[in-house]
Amino acid sequence: MICKNIGATLISLSLIACGNSADYSDQRIAIAETFVDAFYSFDPEALRRTLLSAEDSIPSILFYQGWAEGGNYKVIERMPCAVDRDGTISCSITVKDDLIGALGIGINVTDTFHLTFADGRIMSVTNSSNDPQTYHDAKKWVQENRSELIDEPCKGFFDGGPTPGDCVRAMVSGYSEFVSSGGDAEGLATNQEPVDVTELTNFATRYAAAWSSQDPAAFALFYADDGSLRINNGEPSVGREAVEQTARDFMTAFPDMVVSLVDVRQEGSYINFHWHWTGTNTGPDGTGNAVDLRGYEQWTFDGEGLILESLGHLDDVEYQRQLIGGTNHNEL
Numbered sequence: 001m002i003c004k005n006i007g008a009t010l011i012s013l014s015l016i017a018c019g020n021s022a023d024y025s026d027q028r029i030a031i032a033e034t035f036v037d038a039f040y041s042f043d044p045e046a047l048r049r050t051l052l053s054a055e056d057s058i059p060s061i062l063f064y065q066g067w068a069e070g071g072n073y074k075v076i077e078r079m080p081c082a083v084d085r086d087g088t089i090s091c092s093i094t095v096k097d098d099l100i101g102a103l104g105i106g107i108n109v110t111d112t113f114h115l116t117f118a119d120g121r122i123m124s125v126t127n128s129s130n131d132p133q134t135y136h137d138a139k140k141w142v143q144e145n146r147s148e149l150i151d152e153p154c155k156g157f158f159d160g161g162p163t164p165g166d167c168v169r170a171m172v173s174g175y176s177e178f179v180s181s182g183g184d185a186e187g188l189a190t191n192q193e194p195v196d197v198t199e200l201t202n203f204a205t206r207y208a209a210a211w212s213s214q215d216p217a218a219f220a221l222f223y224a225d226d227g228s229l230r231i232n233n234g235e236p237s238v239g240r241e242a243v244e245q246t247a248r249d250f251m252t253a254f255p256d257m258v259v260s261l262v263d264v265r266q267e268g269s270y271i272n273f274h275w276h277w278t279g280t281n282t283g284p285d286g287t288g289n290a291v292d293l294r295g296y297e298q299w300t301f302d303g304e305g306l307i308l309e310s311l312g313h314l315d316d317v318e319y320q321r322q323l324i325g326g327t328n329h330n331e332l
Contacts, residue, residue: 066164070166089116297312
């Protein structure tokens with residue numbers, strides 16, 4: 001029933017008069033929500049009807065829809081679409097899928113659609129995701145070591161290719177081979193020796209307390225001399241001094257920040273440290289707004305039990321939204 005009403009909904013929304021900017025934002029958000037409905041209907045014609053003015057985006061987005069259907073994307077949580085500072089509408093959806101399942105890392109990934117508008121119509125759509133580093137490692141391994149799996153089915157990769165479902169299924173097979181190989185081909189990852197659960201929990205508890213301590217030097221001591229910390233796809237902070245500076249930047253911006261341990265466990269080649277972060281941006285030039293976020297870091301250790309590499313993952317769209325609009329900790 002949703003699919004049948006998508007075209008009519010878009011037409012009616014495009015005729016709504018924009019009495020003020022708030023009304024216009026509401027209109028764009030409603031259209032964006034209709035786009036998300038169409039995407040997860042897995043009906044390409046319904047999706048195409050939402051993109052009548054976004055022709056350049058059609059090849060990649062239709063391919064992605066077929067990829068998502070073939071990869072058995074199941075919506076775990078759908079966040080409301082929201083207006084970003086630059087006027088873009090962002091819609092974030094957390095999904096469970098076969099690709100992450102093949103890696104055996106026990107997390108769900110959040111995809112975010114970014115939509116631009118003109119005159120009440122979608123003009124372009126792009127997509128971003130907080131895929132863990134293991135995902136990118138596996139993809140590179142498949143491309144370099146099992147290209148014969150994907151060469152044919154992945155023609156026109158995210159650019160209008162005719163067989164996105166076959167492509168993602170081939171990738172899932174390749175990801176499973178990556179895991180079976182130990183994930184160490186081409187030095188992409190190293191096998192992590194089994195870690196004592198009690199020791200690991202103690203380490204993670206002290207690490208969370210260090211994040212909350214307003215003592216960046218003490219925090220940096222959890223890292224090897226040549227250890228690194230990277231957040232999402234940002235530039236890594238390499239070396240203990242650089243890690244200390246990154247921690248100082250966060251602690252200065254959020255003087256009351258608290259990081260709590262949610263869970264820590266070994267998953268494949270990594271130790272995954274899941275955290276809950278709250279704080280108020282009252283540092284220099286801060287917005288004065290509170291943030292309340294969950295995310296995780298992927299750790300590898302050196303021989304001395306110090307962090308050699310930490311890959312941090314958080315929902316940057318939600319982070320930016322809260323920085324601007326704030327959040328009530330008691331509501332979350």
